[in-house]
Amino acid sequence: xxxxxxxxxxxxxAVGQQIVDLLAERKFPLKNLTLLSSPxxxxxxxxxxxxxxxxxxxxxxxxxxxxxxxxxxxxGVSRKWxxxxxxxxxxxxxNTSAFRLRDDVxxxxxxxxxxxxxxxxxxxxxxxxxxxxxxxxxKPILDQVGIKRVVVSTYQAVxxxxxxxxxxxxxxxxxxxxxxxxxxxxxxxxxxxxxFPIAFNVIPQIDDFAEEGYTKEEWKMVRxxxxxxxxxxxxxxxxxxRIPVMRSHCESINVETxxxxxxxxxxxxxxxxxxxxxMDDVQRQEYPMPFYTSxxxxxxxxxxxRDLTVENGLNLWVVGDQIRKGAALNAVQIAEYYAQKTG
Amino acid sequence: xxxxxxxxxxxxxAVGQQIVDLLAERKFPLKNLTLLSSPxxxxxxxxxxxxxxxxxxxxxxxxxxxxxxxxxxxxGVSRKWxxxxxxxxxxxxxNTSAFRLRDDVxxxxxxxxxxxxxxxxxxxxxxxxxxxxxxxxxKPILDQVGIKRVVVSTYQAVxxxxxxxxxxxxxxxxxxxxxxxxxxxxxxxxxxxxxFPIAFNVIPQIDDFAEEGYTKEEWKMVRxxxxxxxxxxxxxxxxxxRIPVMRSHCESINVETxxxxxxxxxxxxxxxxxxxxxMDDVQRQEYPMPFYTSxxxxxxxxxxxRDLTVENGLNLWVVGDQIRKGAALNAVQIAEYYAQKTG
Numbered sequence: 001x002x003x004x005x006x007x008x009x010x011x012x013x014a015v016g017q018q019i020v021d022l023l024a025e026r027k028f029p030l031k032n033l034t035l036l037s038s039p040x041x042x043x044x045x046x047x048x049x050x051x052x053x054x055x056x057x058x059x060x061x062x063x064x065x066x067x068x069x070x071x072x073x074x075x076g077v078s079r080k081w082x083x084x085x086x087x088x089x090x091x092x093x094x095n096t097s098a099f100r101l102r103d104d105v106x107x108x109x110x111x112x113x114x115x116x117x118x119x120x121x122x123x124x125x126x127x128x129x130x131x132x133x134x135x136x137x138x139k140p141i142l143d144q145v146g147i148k149r150v151v152v153s154t155y156q157a158v159x160x161x162x163x164x165x166x167x168x169x170x171x172x173x174x175x176x177x178x179x180x181x182x183x184x185x186x187x188x189x190x191x192x193x194x195x196f197p198i199a200f201n202v203i204p205q206i207d208d209f210a211e212e213g214y215t216k217e218e219w220k221m222v223r224x225x226x227x228x229x230x231x232x233x234x235x236x237x238x239x240x241x242r243i244p245v246m247r248s249h250c251e252s253i254n255v256e257t258x259x260x261x262x263x264x265x266x267x268x269x270x271x272x273x274x275x276x277x278x279m280d281d282v283q284r285q286e287y288p289m290p291f292y293t294s295x296x297x298x299x300x301x302x303x304x305x306r307d308l309t310v311e312n313g314l315n316l317w318v319v320g321d322q323i324r325k326g327a328a329l330n331a332v333q334i335a336e337y338y339a340q341k342t343g
Numbered sequence: 344x345x346x347x348x349x350x351x352x353x354x355x356x357a358v359g360q361q362i363v364d365l366l367a368e369r370k371f372p373l374k375n376l377t378l379l380s381s382p383x384x385x386x387x388x389x390x391x392x393x394x395x396x397x398x399x400x401x402x403x404x405x406x407x408x409x410x411x412x413x414x415x416x417x418x419g420v421s422r423k424w425x426x427x428x429x430x431x432x433x434x435x436x437x438n439t440s441a442f443r444l445r446d447d448v449x450x451x452x453x454x455x456x457x458x459x460x461x462x463x464x465x466x467x468x469x470x471x472x473x474x475x476x477x478x479x480x481x482k483p484i485l486d487q488v489g490i491k492r493v494v495v496s497t498y499q500a501v502x503x504x505x506x507x508x509x510x511x512x513x514x515x516x517x518x519x520x521x522x523x524x525x526x527x528x529x530x531x532x533x534x535x536x537x538x539f540p541i542a543f544n545v546i547p548q549i550d551d552f553a554e555e556g557y558t559k560e561e562w563k564m565v566r567x568x569x570x571x572x573x574x575x576x577x578x579x580x581x582x583x584x585r586i587p588v589m590r591s592h593c594e595s596i597n598v599e600t601x602x603x604x605x606x607x608x609x610x611x612x613x614x615x616x617x618x619x620x621x622m623d624d625v626q627r628q629e630y631p632m633p634f635y636t637s638x639x640x641x642x643x644x645x646x647x648x649r650d651l652t653v654e655n656g657l658n659l660w661v662v663g664d665q666i667r668k669g670a671a672l673n674a675v676q677i678a679e680y681y682a683q684k685t686g
Binding site for chain 2: 149150151153155169173174176177188192193194196197200201202203204205209212213214235236237239241243244245246250252254263282283284285287288289290291302303304305306307308309310313315317319
């Protein structure tokens with residue numbers, strides 16, 4: 001195959017733009033590229049690898065001749081347009097939570113369960129950002145020594161809700177410096193009743209609340225990881241938290257393993273694993289931080305140490321760019337895998 | 344007793360100034376107040392409850408006639424002046440880590456183990472800020488149902504290293520808005536080889552690194568909590584993290600209990616406990632956040648939910664003002680307890 005006809009729905013959003021940039025950066029075998037959006041953003045011009053594209057309003061005809069469509073415009077938009085895309089013969093790689101837990105939809109991190117890609121029925125789901133970061137680190141540990149239980153607390157960037165989150169933090173920061181009141185419009189959830197400032201604050205809510213007092217974001221970390229590993233009983237106890245950082249998520253991960261794994265064995269194991277980079281030399285103050293990991297592909301792991309309170313346990317500090325591996329990069333890697341296997 | 348002669352060493356620092364303010368605010372039975380500092384800050388004028396005081400350089404004679412001295416100027420300064428204070432007959436309430444783990448020094452949170460205050464030998468130690476917040480919440484749970492193990496991840500404000508931390512975040516925030524480079528001078532540790540920006544960043548290091556790859560801050564949470572509860576085997580697995588927030592610390596606490604405790608039972612238990620305030624109604628988006636808890640006395644607890652991965656377990660989200668209950672307020676409460684019992 002000389003190349004694929006690609007569409008990106010939600011091309012003007014944070015994840016959509018990153019997908020477009022990555023397609024160019026990674027020299028994806030493109031034939032045609034169609035950029036799609038809501039009527040509000042249609043007409044905008046976007047540069048991709050030196051070529052200029054006009055963003056078009058999505059319609060029933062948008063997917064004619066398209067081989068593969070990235071959807072990154074929210075769950076409602078995905079639900080609305082998936083049928084039209086599939087009818088036109090396009091495979092949809094969906095970045096939203098709309099189809100992730102459907103039995104007939106593969107949920108994929110290429111480094112974790114890439115072969116699932118070929119089992120698709122027209123849709124492949126991209127996991128949630130905090131799930132991708134967690135699962136990529138747990139996978140080699142699970143395979144090597146087994147996992148009994150995971151307790152994870154996240155430190156999530158505002159980019160998790162897209163450009164509006166980043167604009168909100170930027171605007172509030174300016175207001176703080178100018179001595180003005182901080183206006184909160186988007187966080188924690190755009191459609192929620194109450195909004196709170198994120199600048200100089202911490203919001204212990206990501207997405208809406210669901211069963212047992214956990215948020216949907218927390219449930220995503222549990223159920224998506226279980227599906228990715230095909231281990232419906234895997235025990236994950238999550239707390240997801242929004243902090244004033246632009247675009248890298250951090251996770252404090254406590255993992256109880258079935259067999260022992262020393263910190264040094266863990267470092268060697270994770271350093272060999274695809275998609276991960278170990279950055280762990282505390283005597284030299286080397287550990288991952290959002291300030292230095294943003295706009296990079298790998299998920300970084302540091303502060304690997306024995307949990308001294310259980311027989312087999314480790315504490316890990318993990319940081320990864322939420323828009324890259326946490327969203328757009330993973331989606332593009334799915335497309336690359338698909339193009340390679342079916343090309 | 345009509346009142347005590349009080350000295351505050353480190354009176355120009357963040358914790359020292361808060362101690363002075365709280366003495367006035369809480370109408371502490373004061374006879375004389377002496378404000379002490381290093382030569383660098385001596386001569387400054389400080390207003391306390393409408394009266395003006397000149398800060399004096401600390402010397403061997405500073406403690407003559409002093410009944411009770413608050414030390415809040417760093418471990419080295421405490422070690423240097425404790426003998427002079429004790430010789431002059433002053434009881435020292437020390438806010439640093441210098442004496443906390445000494446067998447002959449009571450380590451006290453009045454709500455947890457107030458009666459230890461009367462067993463002092465000239466020094467009473469104030470626990471570390473992140474320890475106070477953790478222990479105050481764990482205490483009623485420990486007493487009611489027993490604790491098997493705690494996994495805690497912190498989200499700590501820059502005030503933990505005093506005014507220099509707050510100035511650094513403020514300066515870096517201004518630089519960000521002005522488009523200048525962020526200069527890092529103080530964090531993570533003033534004396535460390537490397538400094539990193541904290542604005543829009545997360546630093547997984549608080550204090551220096553020690554045994555097993557844990558920081559001293561993490562060891563403080565373990566050992567001080569064990570001493571406070573007189574349970575040297577209590578299992579605590581901590582990860583302490585600095586985030587860009589001014590003065591309230593947050594903690595994501597996972598606690599495995601020996602006997603069962605439902606979320607609702609836990610809410611009732613903690614709501615009755617001294618020093619705590621339960622703020623937990625997720626359907627109304629009510630949960631504690633630094634933006635709203637700073638400059639307040641209580642430690643706030645929310646997001647109380649069952650840990651679905653163990654037989655008896657809970658997840659809690661806890662936020663408290665690091666300078667108030669995390670440091671100055673606790674020290675003043677120790678002094679109040681002492682004044683009342685010995686008055």
